[in-house]
Amino acid sequence: MASSSPSSSSAVKRLSNLSNHLCPTNSNPLVKVSAQVSQALSTGLPVVALESTIISHGMPYLQNLETAKEVEAIVRDNGAVPATIAILDGVPCIGLNLEQLERLARMGKSAQKTARKDIAYVVATKRNGATTVSATMFFAAMVGIPVFVTGGVGGVHRHGEHACGLIQKIARIFYAFTNCNFLLLMFQNAAMDISSDLTELGRTPVAVVSAGVKSILDIPRTLEYLEAQGVCVAAYKTNEFPAFFY
Numbered sequence: 001m002a003s004s005s006p007s008s009s010s011a012v013k014r015l016s017n018l019s020n021h022l023c024p025t026n027s028n029p030l031v032k033v034s035a036q037v038s039q040a041l042s043t044g045l046p047v048v049a050l051e052s053t054i055i056s057h058g059m060p061y062l063q064n065l066e067t068a069k070e071v072e073a074i075v076r077d078n079g080a081v082p083a084t085i086a087i088l089d090g091v092p093c094i095g096l097n098l099e100q101l102e103r104l105a106r107m108g109k110s111a112q113k114t115a116r117k118d119i120a121y122v123v124a125t126k127r128n129g130a131t132t133v134s135a136t137m138f139f140a141a142m143v144g145i146p147v148f149v150t151g152g153v154g155g156v157h158r159h160g161e162h163a164c165g166l167i168q169k170i171a172r173i174f175y176a177f178t179n180c181n182f183l184l185l186m187f188q189n190a191a192m193d194i195s196s197d198l199t200e201l202g203r204t205p206v207a208v209v210s211a212g213v214k215s216i217l218d219i220p221r222t223l224e225y226l227e228a229q230g231v232c233v234a235a236y237k238t239n240e241f242p243a244f245f246y
């Protein structure tokens with residue numbers, strides 16, 4: 001029998017590594033799904049994903065822990081299994097037990113606020129990451145949880161359109177002195193603060209039920225952005241898109 005070439009065996013190894021990364025039921029998973037969530041997913045019980053930035057960054061300890069427990073209890077009382085998502089010691093965890101919830105609540109802001117773009121860094125450096133809407137959606141979709149409930153989603157920040165003119169002027173002055181394109185691009189992007197939650201909503205098939213977007217955000221522009229991303233936005237029992245006050 002002909003032995004496989006070095007390039008084909010390295011391709012097989014890469015595929016096997018990739019499968020280890022993506023398969024949550026693997027015996028040595030890089031994503032840990034709690035027994036309860038895993039059982040619910042395999043038997044078709046409803047599962048609701050919950051984010052963890054609201055626990056670490058949204059409220060002080062002990063209020064954050066009490067709120068997290070209360071939200072999980074509401075999900076359970078309505079016949080579904082809650083799956084709070086966070087990265088602990090570099091391992092994405094889908095469904096936290098009480099001890100893990102408490103650990104995250106005590107960490108507060110020392111846990112890294114983790115959006116989709118930060119996942120690789122937090123995992124590679126084995127840090128603790130509290131997932132925002134974008135990162136929570138990413139993991140929920142990965143393990144097949146179709147619904148996610150949260151407080152406020154990110155949006156388009158106000159006054160970006162004014163900042164643009166001023167920052168672009170500064171960027172052009174920098175460019176004139178340094179001839180550095182990178183700085184020009186960086187300053188131009190800094191002018192428009194748009195949450196990665198919005199692009200995630202456009203590309204990841206998870207339904208997000210939220211209290212609205214933070215009241216300090218530019219709500220009309222947030223809705224325009226969601227429309228451009230092809231996101232269906234529906235308000236419950238109101239014709240106005242709700243602002244989230246905190």
Ligand SMILES: O=c1[nH]cc([C@@H]2O[C@H](COP(=O)(O)O)[C@@H](O)[C@H]2O)c(=O)[nH]1
Pocket residue numbers: 051053054057058115131132133134151152153154155194195196197214246
């Ligand atoms: O009142 C709040 N709303 C939203 C968040 C979090 O902030 C994230 C958006 O952050 P940014 O604007 O940096 O993308 C949301 O996904 C959510 O996790 C928060 O901490 N507090």
